[in-house]
Amino acid sequence: MAIESEVLVIGGGLAGLSSALAAAREGADVRLLSYKQSTLRNASGLVDILGYTHDGDGPLTDPYEAIPELPSSHPYRTVGVDGVREAMAMFDDVTDYRGDHTDTNALLPTHGGTVKPTARYPRGAAAGLASDDRDVLLVGLGSMVDFDAPHVAAHLEAAGVPFEARGVSIEFPGDLRADAKVTRYAKLLDTNGEVAVGGRMVGARDALADAIEPHLDGEARVGLPAILGDDHPDAVRAALGDALSVDVFEVPMGPPSLPGLRLEDALFEAVDEAGGNFETGNPVVDYAAEDGHIEEVYIEKNGARIPVSGDQYVLATGGLVGKGVESDREGVYEPIFDCHVPHAEDRYDWFDLDVFGDHPFARFGLPTDEQLRPLTATDSVEFDNLRAAGGILGGYDFAAEKSGSGVSIATGHAAGTNAAQEAR
Amino acid sequence: MSDAESPTEFDPTAPNTGEDFEPVDVFPDSDDFDLRPGADSCYKCSTCDTNCPVAEVDDEFPGPKFQGPEQWRLKQNEDDYTIDDSITDCSNCMRCDNACPSGVPLSQMHNTARGEYVSEQMDKLSVEYVRNRILANYRTSATIASKVPRLANFAMNFGPARWVMEKTLGVTSEREFPAFAKQTFREWWSSRGGAAASKENAQQARERRGQDRDADKKVAYFHGCYSNYNTPEVGKAMVRVFEEYGYEVVVPEQRCSGTPMFANGMLDDARRGAEVNVSSMADLIEQGYDAIASCTSCSMALRQEYPELFDIDGIDEVAANTFESVEYLRIHEDLKGDLRAADVEGDLAREFAYHAPCHARNQGLERQSVELFRDLEGVGIEDVGESCSGISGTYGWKAEKYEKSMKIGDEMFDHMDDASGDTGMTECPTCAMQMEHGTGYDIRHPLELLEAALVE
Ligand SMILES: Cc1cc2nc3c(=O)[nH]c(=O)nc-3n(C[C@H](O)[C@H](O)[C@H](O)COP(=O)(O)OP(=O)(O)OC[C@H]3O[C@@H](n4cnc5c(N)ncnc54)[C@H](O)[C@@H]3O)c2cc1C
Ligand code: SF4
Ligand code: SF4
Numbered sequence: 001m002a003i004e005s006e007v008l009v010i011g012g013g014l015a016g017l018s019s020a021l022a023a024a025r026e027g028a029d030v031r032l033l034s035y036k037q038s039t040l041r042n043a044s045g046l047v048d049i050l051g052y053t054h055d056g057d058g059p060l061t062d063p064y065e066a067i068p069e070l071p072s073s074h075p076y077r078t079v080g081v082d083g084v085r086e087a088m089a090m091f092d093d094v095t096d097y098r099g100d101h102t103d104t105n106a107l108l109p110t111h112g113g114t115v116k117p118t119a120r121y122p123r124g125a126a127a128g129l130a131s132d133d134r135d136v137l138l139v140g141l142g143s144m145v146d147f148d149a150p151h152v153a154a155h156l157e158a159a160g161v162p163f164e165a166r167g168v169s170i171e172f173p174g175d176l177r178a179d180a181k182v183t184r185y186a187k188l189l190d191t192n193g194e195v196a197v198g199g200r201m202v203g204a205r206d207a208l209a210d211a212i213e214p215h216l217d218g219e220a221r222v223g224l225p226a227i228l229g230d231d232h233p234d235a236v237r238a239a240l241g242d243a244l245s246v247d248v249f250e251v252p253m254g255p256p257s258l259p260g261l262r263l264e265d266a267l268f269e270a271v272d273e274a275g276g277n278f279e280t281g282n283p284v285v286d287y288a289a290e291d292g293h294i295e296e297v298y299i300e301k302n303g304a305r306i307p308v309s310g311d312q313y314v315l316a317t318g319g320l321v322g323k324g325v326e327s328d329r330e331g332v333y334e335p336i337f338d339c340h341v342p343h344a345e346d347r348y349d350w351f352d353l354d355v356f357g358d359h360p361f362a363r364f365g366l367p368t369d370e371q372l373r374p375l376t377a378t379d380s381v382e383f384d385n386l387r388a389a390g391g392i393l394g395g396y397d398f399a400a401e402k403s404g405s406g407v408s409i410a411t412g413h414a415a416g417t418n419a420a421q422e423a424r
Numbered sequence: 425m426s427d428a429e430s431p432t433e434f435d436p437t438a439p440n441t442g443e444d445f446e447p448v449d450v451f452p453d454s455d456d457f458d459l460r461p462g463a464d465s466c467y468k469c470s471t472c473d474t475n476c477p478v479a480e481v482d483d484e485f486p487g488p489k490f491q492g493p494e495q496w497r498l499k500q501n502e503d504d505y506t507i508d509d510s511i512t513d514c515s516n517c518m519r520c521d522n523a524c525p526s527g528v529p530l531s532q533m534h535n536t537a538r539g540e541y542v543s544e545q546m547d548k549l550s551v552e553y554v555r556n557r558i559l560a561n562y563r564t565s566a567t568i569a570s571k572v573p574r575l576a577n578f579a580m581n582f583g584p585a586r587w588v589m590e591k592t593l594g595v596t597s598e599r600e601f602p603a604f605a606k607q608t609f610r611e612w613w614s615s616r617g618g619a620a621a622s623k624e625n626a627q628q629a630r631e632r633r634g635q636d637r638d639a640d641k642k643v644a645y646f647h648g649c650y651s652n653y654n655t656p657e658v659g660k661a662m663v664r665v666f667e668e669y670g671y672e673v674v675v676p677e678q679r680c681s682g683t684p685m686f687a688n689g690m691l692d693d694a695r696r697g698a699e700v701n702v703s704s705m706a707d708l709i710e711q712g713y714d715a716i717a718s719c720t721s722c723s724m725a726l727r728q729e730y731p732e733l734f735d736i737d738g739i740d741e742v743a744a745n746t747f748e749s750v751e752y753l754r755i756h757e758d759l760k761g762d763l764r765a766a767d768v769e770g771d772l773a774r775e776f777a778y779h780a781p782c783h784a785r786n787q788g789l790e791r792q793s794v795e796l797f798r799d800l801e802g803v804g805i806e807d808v809g810e811s812c813s814g815i816s817g818t819y820g821w822k823a824e825k826y827e828k829s830m831k832i833g834d835e836m837f838d839h840m841d842d843a844s845g846d847t848g849m850t851e852c853p854t855c856a857m858q859m860e861h862g863t864g865y866d867i868r869h870p871l872e873l874l875e876a877a878l879v880e
Contacts (some may be wrong), residue, residue, distance in 0.1 A: 003754055036525045041471050176483050179490075181473045187480045191834075231835075256474040273806070277795045281522050281788040301787065302727040303744030306755060323525075 001307075002296045004275070005031035006423040007416065008285050010297070010336065011040030014405055017267040018412025019419070022090060023314075024274035026420035032271065032278040033299065033308065038264060039322050039391075043404070044252035045226070045259025046108060047120035049084065050076070051402025064103050065408070073395040075407050084406065086089035087413030091120070094270035095263065098126050101363060107131055111147045111225065112153025113255050119226060119406060122259045123396035124233050127221050128249035130161050134220040138167040138251070141185075141211055143178050146254055147225040168215045170309040173197050173207035182258055186230040192239075192371025205236060206246065207242035216244060216269020226250035226258050233262065282306075284336055294383050297336070312385045312419035315339075315366075315374070316412060319391030319398075325364055332364050334392070339374040339382050341367050342394065365394030372415045385422070387415040462529045463500070466493035472520035472530055477812035478513060481831040485513050488520035492533040507541040513825075514538070515816030516687040517782040518724070531733040535686050542689030555594050559818040560688040563649045563680040573874065581792045596826040599861055602654045602853075609652040609659035613675050622663065622673045630670040643670040644708040644715050646701070648722040649680055650853035661875040662718050662749055669757050674713065676704040678709075681722040684818045686729055694807060698734050701726065705746070706738030714733070715746040718871055720784040720851045723748045727787065748851070749794070750870055751789055760796060763877060767801035772876040775804040775845025779836055781852035782812055791851060793870045800877055805849065808839035815851075815858035830862070836860040849873070 007023040009016045012034025020032040043334050050066055052058035054074070055152040067076045067084065076084060092100040097120040099106050105117040107130040115130045128136070136156075141150030149167030156165045172185060174195025185347060188195065197210070222240075228250055229236035241248045252259055271278060285300040296309035315337065317324030326335050332343040343364055366374045372387040390408035391398070398404035472488040473479055479487040491514055499505045514534050522530035546553050607615075617624075627637050643666060651659040663673050678701050682694035705715045705726070717723035726746040731739050753759045776797070780790035790810075797805040814832030819825050840848065840863050846866035848859040856867040 001756055001758070037471060037475075037523055039525075041467060041474065177486070179486070180483065181470070181476070181479045181487055183474050183476075183480045184483070256470045261474065277791060279788040279791055281786055281790075299788070302731065302748070303740055304727075306751075390653075 002309040003031070003307070005029050005308075005310045007031070007312050007314065007419045008033065008297070009314045009316060009416070011038075011314075011316030011318060011390070011392075012278065012280060013316060013322055013390060013408065014040060014263075014267070014319050015318070015392075015412040015415075016314070016410035017264075017271060018087065018091070018409045019176060019314045019316055019389055019416030020184075020271045020276045020278070021094065021267065021274055021424075022087075022413045022416030023089070023420035024076070024271060024276040026417055028420035028423050030271075030276040030312075030416075030420075031308070031310065032276060033297075034278070034280045035283040035317075037280075039259035039318060041257060041319075042255040042265045043257060043260045044110070044254075045122055045257050045263055046116065046118040046125070046252055046407070047091070047099075047405040048117070049105075049119035049406035050087070051105065051117040052228055052400065054396075054401065056400065059105065059107075061101050061103060061105060063119060068293070070296040071395070072108075073367065075368075075393045075396055075411050076403070078368060078372060079410050083086075083414050084410045085408040087404075088119070090413055091409050095120075095266050097121060098123055099103060104248050109152070109156055109161075109223070109251060111152065111251050112150040113159070115156065115159050115161065117402065121225075122250070122262070124228065124250040124251065124259070125252060126387055127247035128157070128223050128251060132221075134164045134247075135164045135218070136166070136221050136223055137212075137216060137219040137246075138165060138223045139215070140167060140169040141225060141227075142169055142171045143176070144179065144225055144227075145252075147251065152251075166217070166219070170211050170215070171234075173202070173211050174204065179272070182227050182253075182256055183230065185227040189236045190229045190232050205239045206243065209240050212240075213244060214289070216246070219246065221247040221249060222248050223251050224268075226253045230258060230262065233258075284308075287337055288412075289383060292381070292383050294337075294385055311423040313386045313387070314412075314415045314419055315386060315392060316390045316408075316415075317392055319365060322391050324390075324392035327364075334366060334374075337374075337382065337386065339388070340377050341366060363394055363397050365392055365396075367394050371418055374410060387419055389415040443661070462491040462527075462533065463470065463496040465526045466524075466528045467526055469525065470816075471523050471525060475519040477514055477517060477519065477814065477832045478828070482513065482828055483512065486510055487582065488514070488530050488534070491537065492520070492530040493528055495537060500817060506545055507537050509541065509545070509697045511538045511541050512689070515812075515814075515819040515829075516683075517812055517816050518786050519782055522786045529732065531729075533703060534595060535689075535691070535718070535729065535733055538689035540688075540689075544687075546630045551594060554820070556688040556818070557690060557693075559821055560684040561596070561680070561693060563653075573768035583733050594823040595821055596823045598826055599821060599857070603648075603858060604653055605656045607656065609647055609656035610675065612656055612660060613663070618672045619672070622667060623666040626672040629668055633670060635670055640712060641670050642674070642713050644705060644713040645673050645675050645748075646655065646678060646681070646705070646715055646717040646722055646726065646851075647675065647825040648678075648717065651713045651718055655853065655869070658718050658869045658871055661869070661871040662716070664879045665753070665874045666716070666749075669753065674708065676708060678704060681717075681719075681725040682729065683721040683725050686725070686733075687816065687818060691733065695734055698725075698730050698739075699736055702730065702734075702739050702742050705742045709738075709741055709745045713745075714752065715742060716752055717746065718749045718851070718869065719853060720748055720781050721854075722784040724786060729741050748784070748787060748789055748806070750792055750851075750874070751787070753874075754792060754796075759874075760799070763796050763874075764799045766877040768803050768873065768876050770876070772873055773802040774847045775843075776806070776847050776849040776868070776873075777808050777840045777843035777845045777865070778805050778849045779808050779813060779855055781808070781850055782816070784851055785810075789851075793851075795872060797870075800873075803873065804845060806843040806845060808836055808843055811835035811839070813852075813855040813858040815854050815861075818854075818855050820854075820858060833858055833862050840865065 006029040008030040009020045050063035099120040138149040153165040153167035188204040194201040237248045287297045299306040373381045389411040518531045679697035685694035814829040820829030848865040
């Protein structure tokens with residue numbers, strides 16, 4: 001016997017979570033299986049729909065307007081503009097992200113000092129919008145070398161933002177170890193844990209506000225790297241803001257990313273609330289099928305193979321980074337079901353000779369039919385009950401287009417909804 | 425970072441992980457631990473660090489990335505490099521191990537480093553060593569104590585004695601020692617008729633269920649120390665539930681699974697126990713039994729730590745055929761359906777605040793109790809979230825770690841407080857101690873609830 005469900009989702013990233021959520025909301029009995037934590041921990045936590053066109057034109061003002069112009073093999077064309085809108089409505093419903101009041105892309109400062117177009121941003125980043133004309137003080141923390149505040153401020157000004165930006169660098173109060181983890185800062189701020197300042201024990205929130213205060217010169221908003229709490233970020237920002245009489249915002253950082261972590265938590269919670277089940281920690285490694293219909297898949301646990309079955313399956317194991325697609329000297333392949341991944345025979349054709357050029361490998365992934373079912377080399381469906389979503393899909397280059405999260409949410413939602421409807 | 429920057433040094437010709445990743449040979453034939461291949465696949469993403477409950481509350485702790493790959497690199501490059509003593513601050517919760525996207529064998533690295541630190545750098549006459557050795561060899565003390573449970577229960581928690589233990593041994597007097605049962609599980613098992621009685625019960629159950637009376641359904645129970653000496657009701661529930669489904673149970677000779685010894689770097693002690701456990705389980709597995717544990721740290725040890733650390737005949741077969749008790753029934757029986765049709769009355773008709781032990785999480789079992797019991801009539805269950813309980817076996821018993829342990833546990837205590845129930849539930853005996861200590865709740869094991877729901 002196998003552990004059974006109606007819809008079985010493989011992969012716990014943005015795409016898998018969106019699938020599971022959509023399917024559970026359709027009333028299906030859903031199970032999500034995931035091996036490791038998703039790439040959300042590495043991502044900025046910003047949710048892009050489309051920042052640039054396929055040909056690199058942009059930044060785009062309205063991503064929805066640009067979707068119909070994409071090549072027909074692009075996943076957005078498969079789910080359609082309405083599909084993207086429905087998926088984003090679901091996302092907005094279960095997160096506290098901003099940006100849903102308009103179709104237009106927002107512009108947000110990054111920790112590298114650039115301005116990035118994005119469709120949704122965490123509430124904590126809201127006061128940092130580059131379209132806002134209030135002056136900004138950026139505060140870097142000595143130990144966090146990824147965020148060089150004076151440098152970032154200079155870059156932003158050079159990019160032509162409509163406000164004055166200044167950057168200062170301070171030490172996080174309490175003499176933490178130089179390589180303290182982001183979770184350590186977050187925990188201290190979450191709990192307002194005590195830190196030693198000049199021989200006195202002071203709550204971390206108050207101590208941080210005290211350290212910033214002398215550097216303020218009339219700015220209306222203050223930006224810090226995204227370490228302001230894990231469980232209670234709103235309370236942390238509010239406390240700092242009240243103490244300094246400014247609006248406080250977080251600048252999304254590189255990995256490990258707290259906004260990504262918070263988003264992952266929120267989505268797991270939403271799946272739980274919708275009645276979905278999940279289990280993590282072990283990979284799906286194999287399957288059994290008959291006549292093009294998957295009967296069950298197998299989880300590997302230290303040599304044991306645990307059978308798990310569903311009526312319908314969604315494959316959301318990510319792209320080259322998430323390990324949904326792998327490559328070796330022989331070629332590029334999808335490791336669980338061995339779905340067809342189109343790629344040139346010759347490995348030298350995977351790259352553009354120009355390092356920053358248009359590398360075909362960035363678009364490696366599965367081709368699908370209009371139901372998101374993976375296709376064989378001869379364009380027939382691989383399995384009648386398998387759909388794919390997110391980074392594993394071919395036909396788009398998330399890093400160049402800035403479409404990573406949007407494609408995962410949109411295709412995840414569509415695959416989950418279709419799977420649930422078929423299973424019921 | 426913006427997504428234009430490459431997250432990894434992407435090289436399609438050399439995947440740094442994936443199915444081909446071989447978790448290295450640890451002890452080829454010498455005592456030289458070579459974990460370099462594992463260290464090399466670290467791409468410094470820090471995902472492990474964000475999962476470490478100790479690094480979150482302790483400024484001094486350098487975190488898993490340092491403990492694992494970085495330390496191994498240092499060791500490789502500097503001849504006289506000695507293991508950093510922060511390795512003893514790692515609680516062996518194994519959360520980092522589970523998190524690494526690149527398959528770096530972190531807990532294997534921590535365990536071997538800790539073993540090396542303790543065997544080569546720790547003073548064998550120090551109070552700390554003696555204390556750790558006593559805590560790690562809980563079974564030895566428990567065997568003696570269980571012979572005189574009443575006296576032991578009194579003596580262990582007797583104020584002045586505890587004061588002396590804290591002062592001389594560094595065992596915190598903040599905690600109450602768990603009570604010893606008046607009859608151990610094994611005593612109960614033999615007085616009940618042992619394997620023969622179990623076979624009889626299983627056959628009757630098969631007939632009742634319309635199955636073949638002689639069906640080949642048999643399991644070997646690894647009860648571990650705690651359900652033998654302290655909570656035999658868990659072991660009894662295991663036996664009754666499995667028999668109800670028509671499984672014959674045997675209870676082979678066994679020693680401590682080694683969990684507390686790994687965490688204290690006492691690998692020789694652990695190996696001695698492992699040899700006994702592997703040999704008795706391997707024989708049974710050859711005869712068609714599966715090994716079942718009711719404690720998630722025990723199943724973790726047999727499944728993962730043994731093959732990672734020791735080279736004992738039959739160890740891989742034992743790992744591949746060991747299961748956690750509820751997991752096993754989920755795979756082989758329609759447990760979910762049966763629970764949907766059942767209800768609970770009486771003592772266990774309660775609301776439970778469920779905590780998933782870290783070691784259950786590593787086996788992908790962190791949600792099974794919630795999933796099963798949320799459809800069970802007469803009870804309620806709420807997941808109190810993903811935080812670590814903070815006790816990590818013997819860790820929270822050490823006077824110098826007590827506060828840290830409670831700080832880690834704070835989040836769980838808060839969530840338990842917020843949950844509507846005031847009975848706790850978990851699979852791990854030491855998490856149960858911490859839950860009880862932090863909230864005063866009565867803590868039960870999922871098997872007890874299964875028994876109440878499914879066994880007459
Ligand atoms: C460094 C980085 C930065 C990014 N920045 C942005 C950004 O600024 N804006 C934006 O919009 N998007 C960004 N993205 C993209 C976005 O965050 C997601 O990575 C993308 O949407 C892919 O999501 P996914 O769910 O398809 O895959 P993933 O997130 O890769 O998840 C795949 C999941 O499948 C699991 N899995 C893999 N194999 C198996 C198996 N065999 N069995 C079971 N489970 C398995 C993995 O463990 C993982 O949990 C970024 C991505 C990266 C890597
Ligand atoms: S999670 Fe793995 S790859 Fe990332 S830093 Fe830790 S050990 Fe290295
Ligand atoms: S085992 Fe637990 S305590 Fe030890 S380094 Fe890993 S996450 Fe931290």
